[in-house]
Amino acid sequence: MSNEIGTKKLSFNIQGEFITKLAREWFYSGKKSYDEVLEMLMSSPDISEVQSRRYAEDILLGRAALKGNTADGSYHLEIYGPGEEQKLPSCQNIWKEIEKRKQAEKKLEKMEEQWNVAMEYISDGEQREIRKILGIETNEDKQKAQVDSFIERMMDENTYATEDYGWLAPNGTFYAVEWGEHQEWAQSYIEKNFPDTRENDIIDIQMKSHTGLIGAGDYLVERGWVLLHNPSQGIAFSTKNPVKEYTKAQKEFLYDYYMERGKETEANKVWK
Known part of the structure; x- marks a missing residue:
């Protein structure tokens, strides 16, 4: 009587659509850095690093996508021509993000101008106190505060x-x-x-x-x-x-x- 030990074969199936979706979500949500996402997408040994990086960037921008799966050999990179690009969700629209950044920069510049005007009407001591509260106190602020404290104590009769x-x-x-x-x-x-x-x-x-x-x-x-x-x-x-x-x-x-x-x-x- 002989005992036969059965063997199991473990195989992995990679879905191109899943990798494409995951890479974009990681990149645009900030969960993974730009370099980390590119490293995941740049996996082909058959092309140069420069070309592989270009394809990876195209995937993030909707100009290309991974399709098919490795199980049946249909896994491949699909490249889209002008006007054929995949439409990305609004949260992954890089051009809108650039516009939002420009608007934020303009708003910040305006706030800085308002801050500077307000500081002109506030005494040096109050300015130092404000910077201290905000956690942006400078070494000069600290030195001046020490001098002021010393003078105040010396003049106190x-x-x-x-x-x-x-x-x-x-x-x-x-x-x-x-x-x-x-x-x-x-x-x-x-x-x-x-x-x-x-x-x-x-x-x-x-x-x-x-x-x-x-x-x-x-x-x-x-x-x-x-x-x-x-x-x-x-x-x-x-x-x-x-x-x-x-x-x-x-x-x-x-x-x-x-x-x-x-x-x-x-x-x-x-x-x-």
Whole structure:
């Protein structure tokens, strides 16, 4: 008695109409890049690359199409003469797309003109603030903002309830620190209040931190502390752990801190 093992033959059938439709949809919808679509269509080894590319472009423009199927050997490229081209859907009409692009460019130019006119009636400071909100702030904007902030603070003769710079604990206690000495203060505070903390622990936190402080300050920020500082000696801004929210006590302090200095926008951001 013998066992016969049956064999199955697997064959593929490529439909020319399907490939043509798919290539056009991919190209005009933007699902595939121009080069990717051409690579799919340029599969004939019997003609030059230049001619193959020309045929592929003709398929996309409706001047040619793949027809038939590979199963019965009828798969072929059909080329249309002038006036015989396939009518493409309106969404695949490249000439209409070009016209739409021209109209969009004209509209954009008009909007740019209106923008420039509007900017002439807005102060430099307000222009910088607008660019900052839009995410197109320039290096010059940032430098000017730092200078303005520094001058504003230097000319401020008011006396406030708290100093300008320092560390804010999670419980809302503010520790005033001289400008530029926040790292030394943090190191001293850690040594006094966290005597069991090893240097390797601080280094490990620095490596994982994204606050940009690079020092003992990272250790405090990791534990929910907030640093009020400004490298350019201008109005202080807060640096906190990006994955932690302010505590209620910190929010109350910061709100009063900024409101006292006439910074209503910064104060309101604290509670958002």
